[in-house]
Amino acid sequence: METTNKLTQADFEKVAKLLAVEVAAVKAVQEVETGGRGGFFAPAKPTILFEGHIFWSQLKKRGINPEQHQTGNEDVLYPKWTKEHYGNKVEEYNRLDKARQINEDAALCSASWGMFQLMGFNHTLCEFSTVQKFVDAMSKGELEQLDAFARFMINSKLVPFLREKDWAGFAQRYNGPAYAQNKYDEKLERAYQKHKQA
Numbered sequence: 001m002e003t004t005n006k007l008t009q010a011d012f013e014k015v016a017k018l019l020a021v022e023v024a025a026v027k028a029v030q031e032v033e034t035g036g037r038g039g040f041f042a043p044a045k046p047t048i049l050f051e052g053h054i055f056w057s058q059l060k061k062r063g064i065n066p067e068q069h070q071t072g073n074e075d076v077l078y079p080k081w082t083k084e085h086y087g088n089k090v091e092e093y094n095r096l097d098k099a100r101q102i103n104e105d106a107a108l109c110s111a112s113w114g115m116f117q118l119m120g121f122n123h124t125l126c127e128f129s130t131v132q133k134f135v136d137a138m139s140k141g142e143l144e145q146l147d148a149f150a151r152f153m154i155n156s157k158l159v160p161f162l163r164e165k166d167w168a169g170f171a172q173r174y175n176g177p178a179y180a181q182n183k184y185d186e187k188l189e190r191a192y193q194k195h196k197q198a
Contacts, residue, residue: 012027023195024196033116038142039142048111049092050099051112052077053080073099075098109121113138118152126151128148158173161173167184170185171188
């Protein structure tokens with residue numbers, strides 16, 4: 001399955017109008033989340049990042065004791081956030097596949113997907129009834145990824161932060177409490193200024 005629907009300027013403008021935010025603000029989020037690259041690294045393979053600490057909590061939500069599965073899976077299953085197990089794009093899929101052997105749904109919920117790096121567990125905020133339907137959409141094309149981002153922004157009530165360019169407020173809610181450690185707010189501000197001047 002080829003990924004044909006690369007985003008155009010018109011696509012960004014349409015979503016910016018829908019959210020009543022600046023195009024530069026939407027582009028800033030996309031740039032910071034994927035380093036300016038697209039939402040795919042191969043056809044039907046969206047960019048992902050697997051989070052082992054999320055997988056830990058997702059298993060617990062399903063009544064599965066993560067400690068019983070940790071031996072041999074230390075690179076995909078751990079109680080606290082760390083980036084030491086992050087790999088390249090292929091390695092991230094290998095980690096996801098390893099986690100899927102333990103629990104498919106929990107694994108899919110524990111990765112962030114596409115050019116806006118939306119977490120799988122947020123599939124309902126993106127208006128998908130199951131995480132599998134969300135992943136299928138993320139795997140189709142960048143337009144689907146942009147559409148899911150717009151729905152997530154609306155349903156999670158994040159639009160005002162983007163509209164006001166409250167980068168710290170946005171980053172805290174979009175990236176989590178460790179946002180300052182990774183300087184997400186500063187990166188968003190720089191990317192916004194760059195796109196605004198383009």
